[in-house]
Amino acid sequence: MNLTDFFGTVAATLTTVSFLPQALHTFRTKDVRGISLGMYSVFTVGIACWLTYGLLLGAWPIIIANAITLALAATILVMKLRYQKT
Numbered sequence: 001m002n003l004t005d006f007f008g009t010v011a012a013t014l015t016t017v018s019f020l021p022q023a024l025h026t027f028r029t030k031d032v033r034g035i036s037l038g039m040y041s042v043f044t045v046g047i048a049c050w051l052t053y054g055l056l057l058g059a060w061p062i063i064i065a066n067a068i069t070l071a072l073a074a075t076i077l078v079m080k081l082r083y084q085k086t
């Protein structure tokens with residue numbers, strides 16, 4: 001693994017893992033009051049774009065990290081829509 005791939009893999013791992021506490025908290029408590037619908041909507045679309053970019057480049061660190069992050073972010077977004085009080 002070259003230095004570029006190393007840093008890409010470390011960055012991808014850290015940014016993906018950073019979503020786990022929020023996802024776990026949301027799964028456990030179903031408390032979505034502190035989650036911004038606008039931010040998570042834009043963020044989820046952005047992650048989908050990053051995933052597409054990674055697929056077009058064939059860059060596995062980008063693909064794997066963004067596929068996992070997209071799944072987590074989309075799940076949190078769906079929970080926000082489902083559990084928010086209107």
